[in-house]
Amino acid sequence: MEPPAALRRVLRRLPAPWQSALLHARGDYAPWEDGFDITPPEPGPDETVGPPDFVGVGVQKGGTSWWYELLLEHPGVYARPGIPKERHVLTRFCTDTFGPAQVAGYHGWFPRIPGTITGEWTPDYFAYPWVAPLLARAAPDARLLVLVRDPVDRFRSGLTFRLRSGAPNTSSTVADAVRQGYYARHLRRLYESVPAERVLVQQYERCRADPAGELAKTYAFLGLEPFDPPEIGREINVSQGGKLELDAEARARLTALYRADTMELAELVPSLDLSLWPSTSGGRPRDVGAPT
Amino acid sequence: MTSTARRALDRVPVRLRRLLPSDLRADLRHRSGLTVPGDLAYRATPPRPAPGERTGPPDFAVLGAAAAGSRWWLSLIGDHPDVAPGHDSAAAAHFFDPYCTERFGPAEVATFHAWFPRRPGRIVGFWSPDGTAHPWVPPLLARAAPRALVVVLVRDPVERLLDGLDRTADARPAHPGSYLADAVDRGCYADQLAHLFECYPPGRVRVLQYERCVADPVGSLAATFEFLGVDPTYRARPLDPPAAAPRAAGQLDPDTLERVRDLYAHDIRALADLVPDLDLSLWPSAVAPG
Numbered sequence: 001m002e003p004p005a006a007l008r009r010v011l012r013r014l015p016a017p018w019q020s021a022l023l024h025a026r027g028d029y030a031p032w033e034d035g036f037d038i039t040p041p042e043p044g045p046d047e048t049v050g051p052p053d054f055v056g057v058g059v060q061k062g063g064t065s066w067w068y069e070l071l072l073e074h075p076g077v078y079a080r081p082g083i084p085k086e087r088h089v090l091t092r093f094c095t096d097t098f099g100p101a102q103v104a105g106y107h108g109w110f111p112r113i114p115g116t117i118t119g120e121w122t123p124d125y126f127a128y129p130w131v132a133p134l135l136a137r138a139a140p141d142a143r144l145l146v147l148v149r150d151p152v153d154r155f156r157s158g159l160t161f162r163l164r165s166g167a168p169n170t171s172s173t174v175a176d177a178v179r180q181g182y183y184a185r186h187l188r189r190l191y192e193s194v195p196a197e198r199v200l201v202q203q204y205e206r207c208r209a210d211p212a213g214e215l216a217k218t219y220a221f222l223g224l225e226p227f228d229p230p231e232i233g234r235e236i237n238v239s240q241g242g243k244l245e246l247d248a249e250a251r252a253r254l255t256a257l258y259r260a261d262t263m264e265l266a267e268l269v270p271s272l273d274l275s276l277w278p279s280t281s282g283g284r285p286r287d288v289g290a291p292t
Numbered sequence: 293m294t295s296t297a298r299r300a301l302d303r304v305p306v307r308l309r310r311l312l313p314s315d316l317r318a319d320l321r322h323r324s325g326l327t328v329p330g331d332l333a334y335r336a337t338p339p340r341p342a343p344g345e346r347t348g349p350p351d352f353a354v355l356g357a358a359a360a361g362s363r364w365w366l367s368l369i370g371d372h373p374d375v376a377p378g379h380d381s382a383a384a385a386h387f388f389d390p391y392c393t394e395r396f397g398p399a400e401v402a403t404f405h406a407w408f409p410r411r412p413g414r415i416v417g418f419w420s421p422d423g424t425a426h427p428w429v430p431p432l433l434a435r436a437a438p439r440a441l442v443v444v445l446v447r448d449p450v451e452r453l454l455d456g457l458d459r460t461a462d463a464r465p466a467h468p469g470s471y472l473a474d475a476v477d478r479g480c481y482a483d484q485l486a487h488l489f490e491c492y493p494p495g496r497v498r499v500l501q502y503e504r505c506v507a508d509p510v511g512s513l514a515a516t517f518e519f520l521g522v523d524p525t526y527r528a529r530p531l532d533p534p535a536a537a538p539r540a541a542g543q544l545d546p547d548t549l550e551r552v553r554d555l556y557a558h559d560i561r562a563l564a565d566l567v568p569d570l571d572l573s574l575w576p577s578a579v580a581p582g
Contacts, residue, residue, distance in 0.1 A: 017319040020466060024313070033466045091469040094476065095457065095552060097545050128473050129555055159393070167467070168318035169332050171389035175426050176470040178392065179477060192558060247395040254392070257427055260490075 003028065016166025031088040032124070038089050040108025044080070047111035051139035054119035054222050057190070058126025060180055061157040062147040063204040066236050068121040070215055071222075073229035078116035083109065086122040090138075094130045103138045117222060121145065126186045127179055132193035143222055144194060148265070149204035150277035151181030151258040152251060160243045178257070184264035191268075201269045205276040255279040314463045329386035336383035338406035349437035350408045351415035352520050355423025355430070355488070357478055359456040360447035361502040364533050366419045368513055369443075371529050374522040375417065376410035383407075385420045392428040396435070404436045415520065424484040425477065434491035441520055442492050446563070447502035448575040449479030449556040450549070458539045476555060482562035489566070499567045503574040506533055553577045 003011065003023065011019045020033075029035035043049050054071075056064055065085065072079050087109050093102065112118040119142070125131040126146060135142065148154075159177040167173045190199060200221045207214040211232045219227060246254070262280050266272050274280040312320070321327060327334040341347055354366045369375055384407040391400065410416040418437065423429045424444060433440065456475050465471055477483075481499075488497060498519045505512040509531035518524040544552065560578050564570050572578040 015319060017313075017315045021313060021316050024466070029466075032469060034464070034468050035466070088469070091472075094472040095454070095544060095548060097548055098551070099547065124469050128469055129476055130472075130551070133551055133554065166315060166319070168315060168465075169322060170318065170330050171332065171386065171392075171422065171426060172330070172470075172474060174332065174389075174392045175422075175474060178427060179470075179473065185483065189558075244393065246393055249395045249397065250391070250393050253396075253428065253431060256431070 016164065020166055031084050031086055032091060034092075036088070038092065038105060038109075040105055041080075041083065041111070043108075043111045046113050047080070048114075049108050049111050051107055052110045052119040052142050053112075053117035054143045054145060055125070055135060055139060056119070056121025056123065056145040056147075057131070057135075058123050058146040058186065059148055059154060059183070060123040060127075061154050061161055062123065062149040063207060064121050064123045064147055067145075067147055067207065067215075067218070069236055070211075070229055070232065071119075071218065074219060074224055074227045076116055076224045076227075077222075078112045078118045080111050083111075085120065086124075087120045088122050088124070090125065090131045090134045091122070091128060093134055094128070098134055098137070106138045117224070124180075126183075126190070127176075129186075129189045132190045136193040142198070144190070144199045145218065145221075146183075146187070146199065146201045147204050147207065148183050148201060148272075150279050151183065151262065152246075152254050152279040153277075155181050155254060156243050156246060163244075164241075178254075181258055182261045184261045184268055187265065187268050201272075203273060203276060206273060209276075314465055329382040330389065332390045334383075334386065334389070338384075338403065339409065341406075341409040344411055345409040346412075347406050347409050349405055350418040350440055351410075352417040352441040352443065353423065353433060353437065354417060354419045354443045354445070355433075356421045356444065357424060357446060357452065357481065357484075358421035359452050359459060359478075360445045361505060361533055362419065362421055362443075362445045365443070365445055365500070365505060365513075365516070366417070368509070368528045368531060369417065369516060369520070372517060372522050372526050374414050374526075375520075376408075376414045381407065384418060386422075388420070388426070388429045388432050389422075391432055392426070396432055401436045415522065424481075424488060425474070427484075427487055430488050430491040440492075440496070442488065442497045443500060443516060443519070444481075444485065444488070444497065445500050445502050445505070446481045446567075446570075448577050449481070449560070450552050450577040452479050453552065454539060454544070455536070479556055480559045482559045482566055485563065485566050499570075501571060501574060504571060507574075509533075 003026065007022075011022060014022070023029070024033075024035060027035075029037075040049070056068060058064075068085050071077050089106050089109060109120070110118050135144070155177050158180055159174060162173055162177060163169060187199075187201065200218065202214055202217065212228070215229070215232065216226060219225070258279065262274065262277070266274055318331075321331065322333065329336075338347075354362050354369070356362050370377060387404055387407065408416045408418070418433070418440070420429065423433070453475055456478065460475075463471075485497075485499065498516065500512060500516065510527070513528060513531065514524040517526060556577055560572070560575070564572060
């Protein structure tokens with residue numbers, strides 16, 4: 001439930017962890033938080049529920065909010081207002097029971113009307129190795145989408161975003177930001193549960209350079225008719241403010257950390273254009289905004 | 293001011309402190325300047341060397357894994373008369389934490405060396421339970437201590453995961469995904485060792501199996517002493533591992549246990565290639581059920 005306007009004004013003045021604490025005291029939790037009630041909403045009179053037709057699984061700060069909104073622009077894609085882009089339901093079942101009741105509960109988060117497809121995009125799923133087997137069980141026919149981005153640029157954006165969102169300024173938070181950029185490791189694990197032909201990996205930088213061409217690929221992969229959404233280039237949810245500054249020496253070390261993984265990714269995804277990534281092409285880092 | 297605030301905080305009963313969510317506790321610590329090892333802002337001053345001591349790069353390093361007995365093993369190593377004390381300092385253990393994003397140059401290397409005083413004829417070690425799980429640590433350690441001998445303890449990854457989650461349940465943040473992913477990934481030893489072997493030649497790394505250390509502590513410790521170049525015949529004080537508390541979370545149901553085991557199947561196969569003397573019969577996770 002949306003907090004009243006007066007409370008929202010108070011919350012904006014508080015540090016992020018205290019904002020969250022106050023919201024939690026009211027019983028308000030974000031979908032990625034433990035306290036969020038994952039009981040699915042009741043389907044509407046014209047709606048049916050079932051497994052998602054598509055699931056975006058990655059990556060955090062890789063332009064996924066923009067791309068998800070473009071998916072929803074298509075008349076063949078249904079999303080009931082109020083249901084979040086990031087369901088995060090499967091996040092909870094690392095060591096918790098995931099049986100028929102939980103599968104049905106997950107399906108309940110995907111109401112759709114006849115003749116449409118529906119899905120979600122939870123970018124954190126990519127780095128959660130327990131999610132792919134759950135998806136294979138709960139949505140065996142779903143098509144999976146991944147947007148990847150230069151791993152060092154993603155690291156800077158991701159860590160900045162997490163710290164601004166109230167994550168503690170600890171080595172664990174940094175380690176999480178590093179982990180998210182090991183794309184080949186995550187993709188290798190994904191392919192253990194989901195055949196490669198049901199996974200589409202695209203590059204954020206290429207989507208920026210040619211949104212119409214790349215979106216056409218996404219629509220086609222999902223079996224949708226060609227469609228030209230208005231305002232295709234208007235990115236949403238771009239982070240404001242500066243990003244974490246990386247010392248040149250630290251940046252070089254991070255680039256080296258990702259090098260072997262990025263080379264493996266290029267083998268797993270032959271269409272990957274490494275010349276678009278400053279960290280692998282030796283180019284200067286570009287400030288391309290900070291999408292989600 | 294800070295020490296006063298720290299003393300005041302220390303007087304607050306632990307149970308009362310735990311009424312606050314972990315994210316809020318961390319935020320309060322930061323605002324009060326009460327940083328602890330693990331916080332990126334934490335900085336500690338190395339001890340002043342005593343007369344007759346010299347400092348320099350550590351001779352050996354014990355790099356985790358967390359919840360795999362590395363602290364126990366380090367305490368046994370440290371019992372040896374040829375090993376200098378002070379090896380388990382939490383401040384030293386977290387030394388590399390900030391340097392994922394910060395410059396690590398000659399000054400930082402010199403500060404790191406200052407954490408390792410020793411008298412002539414003794415060796416001294418670095419310990420970090422995060423050392424293999426935080427991938428920026430091995431390259432920095434290799435830069436600061438290129439000739440160090442490295443010991444890594446591995447344990448049945450599912451047992452390690454469940455114990456690790458149980459031990460850190462109090463620190464579970466509101467956003468559990470990254471916490472769970474960290475816990476799972478810490479048991480993916482093959483990925484971590486492959487990275488470690490890029491920084492240290494395999495001949496300088498000894499991988500020990502926790503279960504084997506428990507089953508044969510005398511033999512395993514003698515082998516460790518021999519690897520570290522100290523008298524292998526020395527018998528350490530009581531060798532039993534710390535008694536394990538029963539897990540609060542209880543047991544997983546069979547389907548979930550199988551799912552969690554499958555998470556590690558690929559990594560265990562890769563680990564067996566990297567560490568040929570690994571005894572997989574000691575790991576229930578690696579043994580097919582029924």
